Amino acid sequence: MKDFAALLDRLRFCPTPAHRARVLATGSPEAQALLRGEVKLRSIKLAVLRALAEARCDPALFALSQEFLGDFTETLALIWPARATNAAPPSLAEVIEAQHAESLLEGWLDAAEPASRHALLRLATGKIRPIASVKAPEGQGGQVTAMLLTAQSGRVGLERLYSFGVHDGAGLVPIARVTEVSAPDRATLEAWVRDHGGAKFGPVREVASGLVADIAFDAVAHSTRHKAGLALHGARIAELRPDLDRADDLATFRTLLG
Amino acid sequence: MTHPASWLHPRPEGLFCAPGGFFIDPVRVVDRAVITHAHSDHARGGHKAVLARAETAALMQARLGRGRTAYQTLGWGEVLRLGEVKIWLQPAGHVLGSAQVAMEYRGQLVVVSGDYKRQPDRSCEAFVPVPCDVFVTEATFGLPVFRMPDPVAEIARLTDSLALFPERTHVVGCYSLGKTQRLITLLRDAGWDRPIHVHPALMPMCKIYADFGIRLGDLRPIEGDLAGAIVLAPPNCANDRWAFADPVACLASGWMLSARRAKQSGAEIPMAISDHADWDGLLRTIGETGAPEVWVTHGSEDALIHELTRRGITGRALRLVGYGAEG
Ligand SMILES: [Zn+2]
Numbered sequence: 001m002k003d004f005a006a007l008l009d010r011l012r013f014c015p016t017p018a019h020r021a022r023v024l025a026t027g028s029p030e031a032q033a034l035l036r037g038e039v040k041l042r043s044i045k046l047a048v049l050r051a052l053a054e055a056r057c058d059p060a061l062f063a064l065s066q067e068f069l070g071d072f073t074e075t076l077a078l079i080w081p082a083r084a085t086n087a088a089p090p091s092l093a094e095v096i097e098a099q100h101a102e103s104l105l106e107g108w109l110d111a112a113e114p115a116s117r118h119a120l121l122r123l124a125t126g127k128i129r130p131i132a133s134v135k136a137p138e139g140q141g142g143q144v145t146a147m148l149l150t151a152q153s154g155r156v157g158l159e160r161l162y163s164f165g166v167h168d169g170a171g172l173v174p175i176a177r178v179t180e181v182s183a184p185d186r187a188t189l190e191a192w193v194r195d196h197g198g199a200k201f202g203p204v205r206e207v208a209s210g211l212v213a214d215i216a217f218d219a220v221a222h223s224t225r226h227k228a229g230l231a232l233h234g235a236r237i238a239e240l241r242p243d244l245d246r247a248d249d250l251a252t253f254r255t256l257l258g
Numbered sequence: 259m260t261h262p263a264s265w266l267h268p269r270p271e272g273l274f275c276a277p278g279g280f281f282i283d284p285v286r287v288v289d290r291a292v293i294t295h296a297h298s299d300h301a302r303g304g305h306k307a308v309l310a311r312a313e314t315a316a317l318m319q320a321r322l323g324r325g326r327t328a329y330q331t332l333g334w335g336e337v338l339r340l341g342e343v344k345i346w347l348q349p350a351g352h353v354l355g356s357a358q359v360a361m362e363y364r365g366q367l368v369v370v371s372g373d374y375k376r377q378p379d380r381s382c383e384a385f386v387p388v389p390c391d392v393f394v395t396e397a398t399f400g401l402p403v404f405r406m407p408d409p410v411a412e413i414a415r416l417t418d419s420l421a422l423f424p425e426r427t428h429v430v431g432c433y434s435l436g437k438t439q440r441l442i443t444l445l446r447d448a449g450w451d452r453p454i455h456v457h458p459a460l461m462p463m464c465k466i467y468a469d470f471g472i473r474l475g476d477l478r479p480i481e482g483d484l485a486g487a488i489v490l491a492p493p494n495c496a497n498d499r500w501a502f503a504d505p506v507a508c509l510a511s512g513w514m515l516s517a518r519r520a521k522q523s524g525a526e527i528p529m530a531i532s533d534h535a536d537w538d539g540l541l542r543t544i545g546e547t548g549a550p551e552v553w554v555t556h557g558s559e560d561a562l563i564h565e566l567t568r569r570g571i572t573g574r575a576l577r578l579v580g581y582g583a584e585g
Contacts, residue, residue, distance in 0.1 A: 006418075022422060
């Protein structure tokens, strides 16, 4: 678990897909499979974690800590008052095998050190997204890091359509169209369109590049009808990435398609 | 017996010891200052007289120039009488020369710890607990979520990355006094014996460490082939003007324990390495002093005082202003 926590930390702020691919290759087979989205883990309900927090932590200290960190899972991982135990911390393989059996979680938290606890709880709450731009064989889902290109007013009521692109040489080519967006993401997107909006072609407004998002998709297929030469199906925003200012490269993404 | 609250007061200038006629780490210019350590928020320029460790005096003079200040230095445990107060210094383990100030007046012993930490650090003298009636502590990391990982493991994240990306320059943001030299000693102890490239702003402090016998190995300016090199630079200029090869931005600070702070820093490798006591370090230290009363100078005092109350220790927030949180 410690190795997996270190791998997550190292991947977290990696600047490009090529760098991420090199880091990922250092992971164990289980870690790589998990991060490629080939292995799915059952999520533990937040209520279970809240009950653990209440049972084991001082409420005032927990509240002050969560206020500072701004994240419940992280707070629980770092504040956890571990009881002495002879049990070894769980390996990632064990965690995958057990499918997060709720009854095991408390013991695991006692046996692990803070960084591993955080990784464990991120796994438990489903917060580890397959990572962007790892191998996504044709016909399967995956993720790509892409740049917001245009926003289009929908014909029906308030529906909006956002297009995202990846780098191709000096320019960007469209790769995904997204319609269903969560309210907070939508607010961020609209603020960007308002502040960085450019030329308008009919209902489509171009925006200055700079807003990056991880786009999850259900399937990818080669396509001659699209400029990028491939089409993503079921594209949606996995996470906005204000920490990045560059999207993936089309060439890299293509090679990752295998 | 005279309760210390009647003779040691927070004032706008800093903590004032009335029967001794001196301030500890004053943030404004005063006649007589006792300085715990040379960080700029604790050691300001312009005081008439300064009492400190020799290392602190040297670091202050390098930073502030000699000026007109009269420096008097004290050995560890060497007792001096100032007015009606007996005063001596004990190591605080924070940076080179960092000291706790112990004061005895009418049978009561107060220890002002300045900034301190309990992790091993061969770039300065290790903290020595002093049993006392009142312990005055910082609380920079005074929340139970702050438990610093082993610094050796944090350094391994940097050296592992160098092994994986031997063509990239690893640029580590760190403060000039303390963090820089600790990183260097940690890297040397981890077996990194190649030159370490150091930003010009960090070099004068390194030189003083070397003068006081802290071995830092081969330090060079930022020049030549920097592929696969380690460069240390102040956090705000880790990326200017130098032609680094596909740089890996790293940052060494206790605040990197917070995922949000780590993300805000923009560092590819955020390393949680701190010069300050973490939560366990604060509580362990308070326990070892045996002090029934603890005053908290700055930081997250609410959580610490809450925990002390649970443990039957009287906690008091001094809320001294002007002290930073360099982490
Ligand atoms: Zn300091």
